[in-house]
Each structure stands twice: as C-alpha cells, then as structure tokens.
Amino acid sequence: MKKESNAPFNPCTKIVLLFLCIIISSLLSSIELELIFVFIIALFCIINKKTKFALKGFLIYLVVYFVSILTVQYGSNTLRSLLMPFLGLVHKVYPVCMFSMLILSTTKVGEFLSAMGYAGVSKKITIPLAVMLRYIPTVREDWRYIKDSMYLRGISPSFFGFIKNPALTIECIYSPMIIMASKAADELTIASITRGIESPKKRTSIIEIRFDFHDVFALIAGVLITVLVIYRRFFL
Amino acid sequence: MENKDKLQVRDLIIIGVFSALYFVFNMVGGMPFGMNPVLTFYQPMGSAFLSGIIFVFLIAKSPKKGTISILAIIMCILRLATGMHWAMAVGTLLTGIVAEFIAGSKNYKSKKMNMFSFGVFALGDIGTFLVYFIDPKSWSDAMIKKGTDITYIESMNAAAADWMIYVIIIGTFLVALISAWIGMKLLKKQFEKAGIV
Numbered sequence: 001m002k003k004e005s006n007a008p009f010n011p012c013t014k015i016v017l018l019f020l021c022i023i024i025s026s027l028l029s030s031i032e033l034e035l036i037f038v039f040i041i042a043l044f045c046i047i048n049k050k051t052k053f054a055l056k057g058f059l060i061y062l063v064v065y066f067v068s069i070l071t072v073q074y075g076s077n078t079l080r081s082l083l084m085p086f087l088g089l090v091h092k093v094y095p096v097c098m099f100s101m102l103i104l105s106t107t108k109v110g111e112f113l114s115a116m117g118y119a120g121v122s123k124k125i126t127i128p129l130a131v132m133l134r135y136i137p138t139v140r141e142d143w144r145y146i147k148d149s150m151y152l153r154g155i156s157p158s159f160f161g162f163i164k165n166p167a168l169t170i171e172c173i174y175s176p177m178i179i180m181a182s183k184a185a186d187e188l189t190i191a192s193i194t195r196g197i198e199s200p201k202k203r204t205s206i207i208e209i210r211f212d213f214h215d216v217f218a219l220i221a222g223v224l225i226t227v228l229v230i231y232r233r234f235f236l
Numbered sequence: 237m238e239n240k241d242k243l244q245v246r247d248l249i250i251i252g253v254f255s256a257l258y259f260v261f262n263m264v265g266g267m268p269f270g271m272n273p274v275l276t277f278y279q280p281m282g283s284a285f286l287s288g289i290i291f292v293f294l295i296a297k298s299p300k301k302g303t304i305s306i307l308a309i310i311m312c313i314l315r316l317a318t319g320m321h322w323a324m325a326v327g328t329l330l331t332g333i334v335a336e337f338i339a340g341s342k343n344y345k346s347k348k349m350n351m352f353s354f355g356v357f358a359l360g361d362i363g364t365f366l367v368y369f370i371d372p373k374s375w376s377d378a379m380i381k382k383g384t385d386i387t388y389i390e391s392m393n394a395a396a397a398d399w400m401i402y403v404i405i406i407g408t409f410l411v412a413l414i415s416a417w418i419g420m421k422l423l424k425k426q427f428e429k430a431g432i433v
Contacts, residue, residue, distance in 0.1 A: 132253070
C-alpha cells in the first residue's frame with residue numbers, strides 16, 4: 001500500500017525551483033522587484049500550507065525593505081554606513097534563504113532520499129547531504145550546552161575570552177563538538193545499517209513520489225518568471 | 237567483504253555530520269567580516285581559521301578517496317542555497333578537487349600534505365574576490381544591481397588596492413595552515429588517546 005505524501009510538490013520540483021530562484025535573485029535589478037519576488041515566494045509557501053511561515057517571512061522582508069528605504073533617504077552618513085552593509089547582505093541572501101528554509105521544512109528525509117534516488121543522483125552525495133541538513137539544528141543545541149558548561153568553568157566563550165586564553169577556548173569549544181559529532185555519526189551509522197541502507201538493490205518507499213499536474217504547473221511558472229527576469233535584465 | 241578503501245555508509249555519514257560542523261564554523265568565522273565593507277576581504281581568513289580543525293579531523297576520521305570532494309560538493313550546494321556569490325561556490329568545488337589530489341598523493345596519512353591540502357581548500361572562498369579583482373568595475377555594477385548598497389561597494393573599492401589580492405591569497409593560505417596545525421595538535425592531545433579517531 002502506498003501512502004500519499006503530505007507535501008503537494010515533488011522534492012525534485014522544489015530543487016529545480018530553488019535553482020531557478022538562485023538565478024532570479026542574482027539577476028534582480030532593484031529592491032522593488034525583490035519585494036515582488038519575495039511576495040511570489042510567500043505565495044508559494046501558502047500553496048505548501050505554510051501560511052504562518054509565509055506571513056512571517058514576508059513581514060520581516062517588508063520591515064527590512066522599509067528600513068533600507070528610510071536609511072537611504074533620511075539617514076545620516078554614519079547611520080547609512082553602519083546599517084547598509086548589513087541590510088545589503090540581507091537583501092542579497094533573503095529570497096534564496098527563505099526558499100531553502102521552505103524546502104527544509106516541507107521535505108522529509110525519506111522523501112528527499114527517494115526522490116533523489118529517482119532522479120539518479122548518487123548515494124554518495126545524497127546520504128551526506130541528508131545527514132548534514134538534519135545535523136545543523138543539533139549543532140546549535142550542542143553549542144548552547146557547551147556555552148553553559150564553559151561559563152561553569154569560568155571560561156568565556158566570546159571573542160575576548162578567546163584573546164585572553166586562546167588555547168583553552170579552542171580546546172573547550174572543539175573537543176566536545178567533535179566528540180559529540182563522532183558519537184552522533186556512529187549512532188546514525190548503526191541506525192541506518194539496521195534499516196538496510198547498504199543494500200545494493202533499489203529501495204522502495206512507502207511514500208509515493210509522483211510527478212503531478214501541479215508540479216508541471218509550478219515548473220512552468222518558475223521558468224516563465226526566470227525568462228521574464230532574464231529578458232528584463234538583458235534586453236530592456 | 238567490500239573494498240576497505242572505498243567509502244562505506246559509515247564514512248558517508250561521518251562526512252555528513254562533519255560537513256554540518258564545517259558549514260557552521262565557516263559561517264560563524266565569516267559573518268563578522270562579511271558585514272563590514274572594509275573587513276570583507278578578510279572573510280576567507282576568518283572562515284579558514286575556525287574550520288580548519290574540523291577539516292583535519294574529518295580526514296583523520298575517514299582517510300579515503302572522495303572525502304574531500306564530497307565535502308566540497310556539499311559546501312558548493314550550500315553556498316548556492318544560501319545565496320552567496322556564484323564564484324564562491326565554483327571556487328570551493330575546484331579547490332576541493334585539487335585538495336583531494338594533494339591529500340591523496342600521500343594516501344591522506346601525511347600530516348604535512350593534509351595541512352597543505354586544507355590550505356588549498358580554504359582558498360575556495362576567495363573566488364568572489366578573484367572575480368572582483370579581475371574586473372572590479374563590472375563586479376561592482378553587478379552587485380549594485382543585485383541590491384547591495386552603493387556605499388558598501390564604494391568603501392570596498394576604497395579599501396581594495398591592487399596588492400590586496402595577494403594579501404588575501406597568501407593570508408588565507410597561511411591562516412588555513414595555522415588552523416590545520418592547531419587541529420593536528422588538538423587531535424594528538426585529545427582524540428588519539430581517547431580512541432575516537
């Protein structure tokens with residue numbers, strides 16, 4: 001029996017769309033256009049049933065947008081040189097990051113792996129990639145614990161602590177991080193070998209990965225927007 | 237049994253976990269520099285300094301053919317997915333392959349070669365600046381069109397003399413070597429005895 005996937009889109013579709021998104025955001029010529037683009041991404045989030053995420057993402061971008069317009073028009077020189085580099089970086093990476101986060105939150109590891117296998121990507125790439133995506137949040141959690149225990153020993157995990165006592169700080173940050181990471185890697189290995197990841201045969205999946213009408217529609221829409229942006233950028 | 241020199245599932249998972257660490261440390265090291273137009277040229281050094289230890293440990297843990305290339309491919313994908321400049325992603329990929337050959341020439345066991353290999357790998361981050369120094373004007377235009385503020389570019393141009401590129405390349409290389417050396421020390425002191433490697 002096959003279970004239908006919760007997310008409406010095929011992971012492959014999402015990755016192709018992400019790629020288009022990278023191209024588009026590197027070609028956009030003004031922040032007004034970028035605002036529209038973020039709006040489109042927010043719409044796509046709503047289609048993916050992530051209404052809250054869409055609203056949050058769009059509102060944050062709106063704030064960034066107005067702050068940057070205000071600083072450009074009314075800010076003094078010092079304020080501009082303080083804020084603009086930061087805002088510039090945000091503008092540069094915002095759309096792509098938003099889209100990546102959407103993909104992360106809507107794609108399960110199993111779906112991702114089976115879709116990649118379906119698309120013919122080698123296991124040597126997909127397994128590390130999937131492990132990595134799931135491990136990044138753990139790194140943040142570990143860091144919080146390490147910070148606490150460093151305070152307990154009276155070592156400051158900040159930049160000044162590093163200047164004061166570089167060798168000890170490096171040791172106290174890296175040793176637990178690396179030990180936790182290698183423990184986690186061992187456990188994950190055991191778990192995945194138990195589930196038969198080493199089997200040379202093609203894996204089947206309970207989640208049906210389909211390529212549906214709305215995938216085609218989303219791809220066509222993405223390609224159309226890309227073509228439009230390329231046209232605007234180079235031929236107008 | 238399968239060939240021991242080939243990548244097993246265990247190695248793949250180790251690469252996955254450590255590329256997560258590598259990415260986080262790389263970000264943390266580069267962030268404070270990337271936001272400031274004058275300091276932005278030192279961003280590869282910051283990244284290299286924090287991530288070298290992870291790199292050395294990864295090679296020690298899984299000294300097999302393909303480890304560095306897969307790390308490079310994953311970093312390349314991540315750079316693209318977080319909206320960095322394309323040259324950074326391509327640079328990482330290229331230097332990753334070169335670093336693979338360097339470390340592979342001594343079967344990933346030689347400490348000197350591993351250090352040298354990370355020195356080369358860290359140079360991948362300077363792809364953006366290479367593009368910048370080859371043609372500063374069109375680079376600035378492209379970045380302004382992309383939404384970067386003009387004051388950022390201007391102060392960047394002011395901070396960038398022609399000799400800067402050499403400082404960046406040599407500096408990044410040296411910082412990477414130092415970082416890898418610290419990693420080796422740490423490895424010897426903490427992990428070899430504990431039997432984690």
